[in-house]
């Protein structure tokens with residue numbers, strides 16, 4: 001029994017959560033158009049902590065938006081957890097994003113008048129979770145990010161690191177398979193930023209979540225499993 005469970009865990013870790021082939025993203029039309037991604041190939045296994053780097057304007061956010069089904073590629077194939085994201089309707093893509101992905105942004109984007117707990121619970125409410133499950137899931141997520149003791153505080157009463165922890169709790173409360181984080185440490189000092197990355201590492205290790213984050217910070221690149229660099233619209237593994 002245990003052996004079988006280990007086997008299925010290994011299979012889960014071996015399988016790809018993201019498969020991108022020849023992703024192209026062009027903005028605008030005609031002579032004013034700009035092609036930011038020019039054929040990105042990327043395969044990300046389940047249970048990995050991945051950093052995406054590249055100079056400003058290289059297309060990191062553009063790529064994160066494609067992976068998060070917030071935007072569609074101009075050309076190319078993009079599979080998430082076995083589903084071909086390019087062939088789905090907007091509604092189906094929304095459902096996959098809401099149930100299987102968590103998104104985290106640089107600016108935390110918390111509701112200022114709600115406590116940390118209410119911020120997390122509200123998103124579960126929008127996702128139609130039954131009331132009892134919402135409470136348990138919200139408290140569990142806040143516990144995981146080390147914020148249970150402060151969960152009834154509002155964002156302005158929390159430090160930047162605690163606000164980002166709240167945003168992470170909100171992104172993991174529905175137990176997603178993939179977390180996408182666009183410069184999640186940009187507004188934090190470097191020590192707090194490293195704590196946040198260690199939290200991502202724990203989530204990857206304990207729950208097999210995959211995390212793809214963008215960063216400019218070399219210290220963070222040291223900690224992740226793999227760094228990919230965007231250059232001239234294409235991607236190269238650099239660690």
Ligand SMILES: Nc1ncnc2c1ncn2[C@@H]1O[C@H](COP(=O)(O)OP(=O)(O)OP(=O)(O)O)[C@@H](O)[C@H]1O
Nearest residue numbers: 027028034036054055056057058059060061062063
């Ligand atoms: N909706 C859009 N319409 C037109 N151009 C866009 C659009 N979105 C992004 N771009 C352009 O695509 C390029 C890549 O932008 P993107 O935000 O993906 O870069 P980035 O690597 O995340 O940069 P930074 O590190 O500064 O955040 C930029 O030149 C940007 O102006």
